Amino acid sequence: MEIERQSFPSPWPRQFFLSELSQPHSTTLVARHPASAGGQIIGYIIFWILIDELHILNLAVHPSYRRRGIARRLLHEAMHRARVRGCHTAWLEVRPSNLAARRLYESCGFRLLMTRKRYYDDTGEDALVLSREL
Ligand SMILES: CC(C)(COP(=O)(O)OP(=O)(O)OC[C@H]1O[C@@H](n2cnc3c(N)ncnc32)[C@H](O)[C@@H]1OP(=O)(O)O)[C@@H](O)C(=O)NCCC(=O)NCCS
Numbered sequence: 001m002e003i004e005r006q007s008f009p010s011p012w013p014r015q016f017f018l019s020e021l022s023q024p025h026s027t028t029l030v031a032r033h034p035a036s037a038g039g040q041i042i043g044y045i046i047f048w049i050l051i052d053e054l055h056i057l058n059l060a061v062h063p064s065y066r067r068r069g070i071a072r073r074l075l076h077e078a079m080h081r082a083r084v085r086g087c088h089t090a091w092l093e094v095r096p097s098n099l100a101a102r103r104l105y106e107s108c109g110f111r112l113l114m115t116r117k118r119y120y121d122d123t124g125e126d127a128l129v130l131s132r133e134l
Helices: 002-007 014-022 070-084 099-107
Strands: 026-032 041-050 053-061 089-094 111-116 127-133
Touching (some): 002 041, 002 053, 026 070, 070 089, 089 099
Parallel strands (some): 053 089
Antiparallel strands (some): 026 041, 041 053, 089 127
């Protein structure tokens, strides 16, 4: 929750995480700090595998651990698991203003598919829908 609150203008409430953890089609992967007692969580990705599609719902890395390749590793692991499960396409939505995430996704092979107008309630921003073949 601390990472979530530091990462998004409208952070998910705790209940969203608990709900995802209970859904059979949803997977949460976490990155842990190797040297911390108890393995402090420093990043996470949440995704759905729906028949043959991978949907990325949430991805964040603690601000102190960014630009170390953690998000890229989480994304690659999600795509690997989806491929193993027979998925052919990956999808996600990103805010146009989120340049760090857009660079990350672009560097991982995602391309703009379409724009959803005024998708985000909090700022009224459009959503960019990105996708890639797996
Ligand atoms: C976006 C986010 C998940 C990236 O996490 P990260 O672990 O720092 O990303 P990585 O270190 O794996 O970066 C991989 C590549 O993405 C791009 N990138 C990541 N952060 C960037 C930044 N601030 N500016 C420009 N490019 C960036 C770079 O191409 C980078 O490769 P490089 O470091 O070799 O240049 C992180 O900034 C974050 O948690 N942001 C807030 C939450 C968020 O926006 N999530 C995505 C919602 S769609």
